[in-house]
Amino acid sequence: MSTDKDTRKNIRKLLRNPSAIYRRPGDLLFTFLVVTLGISIILLTLSMAFVLYGEGSAALREFGFFGFVRGTTWDPAVQLVFGAWPFLLGTVTTSVMALLISILPAIAVAIFTAEYAPRWLANIIDNLIQLIAAVPSVVIGIWGIFVLAPWLRDTVYLPVFMWAESSYPQLLPILGNPMGYGMTTATIVLALMIVPYTTALTKDAIRSVPQEQREACRALGATRWEVIRMAILPYARGGILAGAILSLGRAIGETMAVAMLIGNKNTLPFTIFGAGATMPSVIVNEFREAVESLHLSSLMAIGFTLFIIALIVNLFAAYLTRKFSIKGGQVI
Amino acid sequence: MLNNSAKLLKTPFTHLKDISNLLMHQASGPARASKPVSGVTFTPEPASGGKKFRMQTRNLTVRYGTTIGVEDVTLPIYDKEVLALIGPSGCGKTTYLRALNRMHDLTRIASVTGEVLLDGTDIYGNDINPVNIRRRIGMVFQKPTPFPTMSIYDNVVAGLKLVGIRKKSLLDEVCERALKQAALFEEVKDRLRSPGAGLSGGQQQRLSIARALAVDPEVMLMDEPTSSLDPQSTNRIEELIHTLKEQVTIVIVTHNMQQAARLSDRTAFFYVGHLIETGTTNDIFTKPKETRTEEYISGRFG
Numbered sequence: 001m002s003t004d005k006d007t008r009k010n011i012r013k014l015l016r017n018p019s020a021i022y023r024r025p026g027d028l029l030f031t032f033l034v035v036t037l038g039i040s041i042i043l044l045t046l047s048m049a050f051v052l053y054g055e056g057s058a059a060l061r062e063f064g065f066f067g068f069v070r071g072t073t074w075d076p077a078v079q080l081v082f083g084a085w086p087f088l089l090g091t092v093t094t095s096v097m098a099l100l101i102s103i104l105p106a107i108a109v110a111i112f113t114a115e116y117a118p119r120w121l122a123n124i125i126d127n128l129i130q131l132i133a134a135v136p137s138v139v140i141g142i143w144g145i146f147v148l149a150p151w152l153r154d155t156v157y158l159p160v161f162m163w164a165e166s167s168y169p170q171l172l173p174i175l176g177n178p179m180g181y182g183m184t185t186a187t188i189v190l191a192l193m194i195v196p197y198t199t200a201l202t203k204d205a206i207r208s209v210p211q212e213q214r215e216a217c218r219a220l221g222a223t224r225w226e227v228i229r230m231a232i233l234p235y236a237r238g239g240i241l242a243g244a245i246l247s248l249g250r251a252i253g254e255t256m257a258v259a260m261l262i263g264n265k266n267t268l269p270f271t272i273f274g275a276g277a278t279m280p281s282v283i284v285n286e287f288r289e290a291v292e293s294l295h296l297s298s299l300m301a302i303g304f305t306l307f308i309i310a311l312i313v314n315l316f317a318a319y320l321t322r323k324f325s326i327k328g329g330q331v332i
Numbered sequence: 333m334l335n336n337s338a339k340l341l342k343t344p345f346t347h348l349k350d351i352s353n354l355l356m357h358q359a360s361g362p363a364r365a366s367k368p369v370s371g372v373t374f375t376p377e378p379a380s381g382g383k384k385f386r387m388q389t390r391n392l393t394v395r396y397g398t399t400i401g402v403e404d405v406t407l408p409i410y411d412k413e414v415l416a417l418i419g420p421s422g423c424g425k426t427t428y429l430r431a432l433n434r435m436h437d438l439t440r441i442a443s444v445t446g447e448v449l450l451d452g453t454d455i456y457g458n459d460i461n462p463v464n465i466r467r468r469i470g471m472v473f474q475k476p477t478p479f480p481t482m483s484i485y486d487n488v489v490a491g492l493k494l495v496g497i498r499k500k501s502l503l504d505e506v507c508e509r510a511l512k513q514a515a516l517f518e519e520v521k522d523r524l525r526s527p528g529a530g531l532s533g534g535q536q537q538r539l540s541i542a543r544a545l546a547v548d549p550e551v552m553l554m555d556e557p558t559s560s561l562d563p564q565s566t567n568r569i570e571e572l573i574h575t576l577k578e579q580v581t582i583v584i585v586t587h588n589m590q591q592a593a594r595l596s597d598r599t600a601f602f603y604v605g606h607l608i609e610t611g612t613t614n615d616i617f618t619k620p621k622e623t624r625t626e627e628y629i630s631g632r633f634g
Contacts, residue, residue, distance in 0.1 A: 119440075216477035216540070218438060220491040220547065221467030230490065234481035326480045326529075 049307055056301030059294060068301055074266045076286065082298035084279065084305060086268050091278040091306075093270070094183060094258065095251035098190035099198075103244050106198035111228060113199075114206045133196035141260030144189050145181075149261060152188070153180030157273045176271025179263070183276045186262035190254055194247040201246060205239025206232055238324030245317035249310055255280035279306045385449070386411040386581045387432065387551060392446035394427050394436060401427035401442070405607045407600055409551070414573060414582045416596035416613065418589060420628065423602040425585045429553050432583065433469040434462040450551070467495065470544035470580075471553040475560050476536030478528035478543075484511075485524040487539055491547035506546050513579075514542035515572050534565025541572065545580075552576065554584040558591065570595055589629055593617050601625045 053060075059082055060068055071083015109129065113122040157178035164171040176182065209232050217231035233240070263275025264285055270276035277285075279302050290296040387409040394401040402424035409415050417425040427436075434455060436442035447454045455465045478487050488507045489497075497503060507524070511517035516538040520531070528539050537557060544552060554573070558566040573582060573595055586592050592599055593613060600610040601622075609622045620626045 212473055212475055212477045213479070215435060215438065216471075216473060217479070217490075219433065219435065219466055219471035219473075220494060220543065221463050222494050223463050226494055230494075231479060234479065237481070 049304070052300055052304040052307055056297055056299075056304045058297035059301040060304075062294060062297075068298070069305060072268055074282075076290070076292065076295045076298075080292060080294055082294065082301075084298075084302050086266060086270070087277050087279040087282050087302060088305070089268070090183070090262070090270060090276045091252055091280070091309075094187045094190055094262070094276070094278055095248055095254075097187045098194060098251045099244060099248045101187065102191040102195045102247070103198055106195045106247075107202050107240065109195070110199045110202035110206060111232075114203050115224065115228060115232070129196045129199050132192065137193070137254065137256040138260070140189060140193060141257040144185065144257060144261045148189065149180035149185050152185055153178060157184070161273070174272060176274025178273045179275075181261055181263040182272075182274045183262065183270055184273055186258045186276070186278075189257050189261055190251045193254060193257060194251050197247040197250050198243055201243025202236070202240050205236035205243060208239065209235045235326055238321050238326065241324060242317045242321040245313060245320060249313045249317070252309060252313065253280060253306070255284050259284050279303075384411050385409070386451065387583075388447075388449045389428075389431070390447040390449065392428070392431055392444070392448060394424075394431050395443050395445075396439070397441045400605050402431070402602070402605045402607075404446070407607055407610060409581060409583060410598070412577055412579070412581055413597040414577050414584060414595050416592035416599045417583065417585045417602060418587075418592050418599060418628070419602035419608075421587075422604075424605040425600075425602045426555055427605075428602065428607075429555055429583060429585050432551070432553055433466050433471055435471070437462050467491070467547055468549055469551045469553060470547065470549035472537070472541050472544055472555065472557045474556045476533060476540050478531070478536050478539050480527070480529040482528055483525045484520050484528045484531070484539060487528040488542050488546050490543060495547070510542040510546035513545050513572075513576065514538045515568060516542055532565075534561050534568060537561060537565065537569060538572065541569070545576075549580060551581045551583065554582065556585050556587060559587060566591075589617075589631075601628060603628070 062068075063071055063082065068082065069084050069088060071081070072085045073079070073081045073083050074086060075081050109125065113125050117125065157180065161172075161175055161178040164175055213231045213235055214227055217227045222230060258278055259281035262277060262281055264277050264281060265275035266277055266282065283299050283302055283306075287296070287299050290299055385408050389405055389407050389409075392405045392407075393403045405428055407428075417429060419425050430436055431444055432448060434444075436444050444456060448456055450465065450468065453460070455462075479490065482490065485507055486493075488510050489503045492503060492506055508517060508521075511520065516535060519535060520539075528536065531539060537560075541557070558569050561569065570591065573584065576582060577597075584592075584595065586595075596613045598610065599613045599616040601608045601616065601620075601624075603624055609616065609620060609625045611621075616625060617629055620629065
C-alpha cells in the first residue's frame, strides 16, 4: 500500500516537473545513442563527398568543373587530358533507357501481384523478382557475357546489322559494331536489374491506396481494371514516380555488370550496338592502372560527379513524392 | 440430408450463444424473460400498405472464413422507403448492408449464402455481373471518398464515364442535377473544376452522395454516412436523405438511434449476427416486441 502511495507521489512529482522525465539514465543513454548515430550518418555522407572532392580537386582545378564534365577527350596515356562527358553521356543514356524499358513491365508485374494474382502466385512471383535483386551484380555480368551477349549478337544485332547493310547503309554508323558487348546489351541488363526495385516500390505505392478508395470505385460499378485506372493508379502516382526515380538512381550507380558488358570504349561517338562506357564502369576499369596522379584525381572527380548526380536524383524523387503524394484524401 | 445434419451440429452452439447473450443482458440491467435469439424466430412481416418490394433478402448468411457475420436474415426492403439498420458494434449491420451490392466479392475470405433479390432477381445468381448490380445500387461510405486527383466535376461524373458516356452536354446536365440532389450545387457551382479533396468533410460526403446519385441508382446503401461529420453537416445530410427518399430506396446503417428514429420509415434491429426485430420505425421505438430491442433502444446496452 505504501509503495503504491510512493509511486503515485513520484509520478506526481515527475509530472509537475516534466523535464525530470528526460533525466532518467535510460532515456539519456537512448537519446544520446540515437542522436549520435543519426549525426554520424550525416557526417559520413558529408565526409565521403568531401574526400571525393578533395581527391578529385587536382583534376577539377586543372580542367575546371564544367571543363571536366563537358570535356570529350579521355586520354590517360599520351596527352593526359581528362574529360568525363563520354561517361556522363553513357551513364545517362544507359540508365534512362533501362528505366524506360523496365518501367512498364515492372508496373504491370506490381499491379498483377498486388491486385490480380491469387496470394500463392503473387508470393512466388514476388520471391522470384526479389531473387533478381539478390543475385550479385558480377554473377549477372558473367551470365551476360556467356549467355545474353552472344544470344543478342546472333539473334538480334547481326540480323539487324545485315539488314541495314543491304537496305539502309546510312544507318550503319548509328548502329555500330554488333559484337555483342555494348550499349544495348548493358542497357538490357540494367533494365533487368532494376525491375525488382521499381516493382517493389510500385507495389508499396499500390498497397498504400486506402481500401475505401477501391471500394468507392467498385461501388460505382467499376470493373477491376477500371478501379486500377480510376482509383489506384492516380492515388499511387507519387509513389510510383518516386520509385521509378529511385530505380534510376540504382541504374546510374550499377557498376560490375555494366563494366563487364558495355565493351569499355572511352571515346565518343557511342553507337547503338557498339561499345561505350559509364562513369562507374570507367572507375572500376581504370583505378588499378591509374599511375598518373592526374589520372587518379580525374577518376575521383568522376566519383564526385556521380555523387552529385545521385544526390540530385534522390532529391528529385523526394520532391516528386511530396508533390504527388496524397494523404488522408487531400492532395498535398 | 446434409443440410439437416449441419443444422443439428450447429444447434448446441446456437444455444450456447443464446445463454451467453442472456447472461450478458442480465449483467447489464434487469431483463425480462427473453426468448432465445435466433434467426428462426423472425417471420417476415407482410407487405404493408400495398408497397412493393424493391429488394429482399432470404436466409442471407455471410461468413468470414468460419466466423459468421450475419446469419439467416430474411428482410424485405420496400420501394422508396428509408430502412434503418441499427444495433451495437459488431452486430452485422454493415456486413448485411455490404451483401446488398455484392461488396463482399472483394473480400477473399467472405462467403455469402442465401438470396438477395433485386426486383425479384437474385443478384448472386450465376449469370449476374456484380458490376451491373453496383451500377443500380449506389453506396455511400462512413468516410467521404472523393477521388483525390479528380475535380469536383470529374468526381460526380465518374460513374457515368465508367458506362462510356462522353457527351459533354449530358455530363454537364447530370453533374448539375446530381449536385443539386445532394444539396451541394450552390456551394460549388463556381469551382466545379477545383479538386474534390479541397472541400470540407461534410461537403466531401455530399460530393460522394452526388457521385453515387449521378448514375441514377434504384437503391442507395449508406454505411453510417454521418459518423465522421460535425452536427451541422449531419443535419444537411439528414435533410438530404429525407428528400431523396421520394426518388430512391435507401438503406442506412447508423449507430445513432435518434438518427434512425428521425430518418427512417422502417427499422431493423441486429444483434450478434441476427436480425432480431423489424417493423415500422414507430413501432420499433415505441412498442418493441423483443426485450433485446427495447433494451438497446432504451440505451441499456450497445
